[in-house]
Amino acid sequence: MALIVQKYGGTSVGSVERIEHVADKLIDWRKRGHDLVVVVSAMSGETNRLFELAHSISEHPVPRELDVLLSTGEQVTIALLSMALHKRGYDARSYTGSQVHILTDNAHNKARIREIDSQRIHADLKAGRIVVVAGFQGVDDEGNITTLGRGGSDTTAVALAAALKAEECQIYTDVDGVYTTDPRVVPQARRLDRITFEEMLEMASLGSKVLQIRAVEFAGKYNVPLRVLSSFEEGDGTLITYEEEGMEEALISGIAFNRDEAKLTVLGVPDQPGVAHKILGPVANANIEVDMIVQNIAEDASTDFTFTVHRNDYRKALSILEDIAKELGAREVIGDDQIVKISLVGVGMRSHAGIASTMFETLAREGINIRMISTSEIKVSVVVDEKYLELGVRALHEAFELDQAG
């Protein structure tokens, strides 16, 4: 008998029928003797409907009121799910973020959880109740309703699991786990039984949209075992946890990729201290997020400075850079928005040399030219022309034998 926190996303509670299905699943777990705390999102489509209502009134709805509005989405789901449980003869209680004191900072629309008062939930569990909590929302210390930003329900679930010292936090979604890469690109892609928090962070930030990245960070920080599994199919999903002694360690866990990248290069930048800041400062001020950054050694007292941004920000970044280039006396600004990033991720890299060279060799064999390289302790990323994405990912998946259990 363990305490388990489960989270069901918008698609899993997208209709009355699906909510009934979730109720059935919960009762199965309950019958196996587990204590359950359930976090739910708004029914799919509901958050968009509310957004549209807000935007039909104001192009820039005031953030505090947007949170008051959006938080009703999850509130509807918790009530309906609790009703479905009661109908089946199980005692359940629903709580909004405010009711269980999911205390956040006051950054409306993107608040961060500070603290959760778990007393009330423990009392309900003791009384044999299933506790149903609205995801995505909290309350600041003045009692204002806050939301955690899109996908924030994952974070709510992990934060609750941490506060309640749950045995496991299970994220039910429409995929049945984390894969070695996107199965739409590589049909042989294999579901991973386990992955580490760090690997998951690299995978998530690189475009595997299974879990909200903040939720993974949170789970890692508080060491909450996190499991991704399907709410529609049976199966054990993928467990995200810390490396354990004796845990069978794959060299590479997966291949992530990102189609939404564009790269920009300032050529012939005078090689002076502070030049990186002079280039990236104005870009950051324009709220453009920078991903990879590469600067090569200087030749002839000048250097080339390259970075990637989201493709949507390409034009804006280009025009900012052209101004900066003039100021700095750089030679030229060039760019390309037809590129993609492919990354190998795996904690096994730490102890194994030669991963990067196998990667480069594999790509070369396929005639794929590498435009940029960047590495971290558990990741090697390359930028290649967009047209090579599928070819590159498939070749790497095969080269590292990811279709076979590690």
Add this chain to the structure above:
Amino acid sequence: MALIVQKYGGTSVGSVERIEHVADKLIDWRKRGHDLVVVVSAMSGETNRLFELAHSISEHPVPRELDVLLSTGEQVTIALLSMALHKRGYDARSYTGSQVHILTDNAHNKARIREIDSQRIHADLKAGRIVVVAGFQGVDDEGNITTLGRGGSDTTAVALAAALKAEECQIYTDVDGVYTTDPRVVPQARRLDRITFEEMLEMASLGSKVLQIRAVEFAGKYNVPLRVLSSFEEGDGTLITYEEEGMEEALISGIAFNRDEAKLTVLGVPDQPGVAHKILGPVANANIEVDMIVQNIAEDASTDFTFTVHRNDYRKALSILEDIAKELGAREVIGDDQIVKISLVGVGMRSHAGIASTMFETLAREGINIRMISTSEIKVSVVVDEKYLELGVRALHEAFELDQAG
């Protein structure tokens, strides 16, 4: 410069356009220097939509969860109205019932307000903000969300006006005031400039569905001047207040009627102490509300006992009475569900004799047979056959010259 509480019902906030219109109206009041607290209902149709969601899950949704669900309706409106005010450059803050501590008992779906913490609202008003409060909802002392039952937003507005010591509580609705009788029956019906709380209570309970009866009681109890007016047309509406010295007093304020009545009579009941309780006890236990009750003096040690119920409860009441009649040794149970009640209402009755006899004479002149009579200090009610409703109301409206200002 006064503090005014305004309430806008579901029709008045039924679309984004209407919410924008309410925002414009509020700003007009604000420009005249008034402090404003605004109570809003759910957008029309929304409460029904939520009810249907609940009932598609359970025929009898658990009351606590129904309140969690339904309360989202008003929460959407407060957010949208606040956004519309911000867009117009006016500072506004929305609050759920729980956020301004509208403390109620724990009778879910029909809770009663116990207390309101007005501190936060006063602080906002002082800061120049328009305060927007969700109607219909509160919170019990354990933090559970409660609702006041349908139409409860009127009560929220009055309770806020009382707690804040507002100068006036204005209920904006789709009619422009309280009329001497239903204009659909008597085209000459006249809007009243003023009416007393007691008269309004009698009018409301008799079928003038302008205001929730509990809100009128509340306003009377705390002496909150209450004004009913249209959110679509200009005009001063009807002010509901206490009798004032020198207030021009009409003999009769209005004629109320109720089409939904049915009457039941137990004939030949042995005239013993406790017989009324023996008859009405089981009726009350079956949750049937009894309206008029008439018992005549006993003849030959037996009496006839008559009362009226809502027409929907007629069959059920009849079958209960048949059992009771046997137990009591009564002669027979008869009933009629083709009757209506017509009532004259007016505080002027207190000091003027002869109202009832003018009423009876008027009806007799039209050949209308009176089936039952019941009187109170400010009301005379008669039950007549349903077919005479329009004729009777029109004749009385003319006889008491209600089309002319009193």
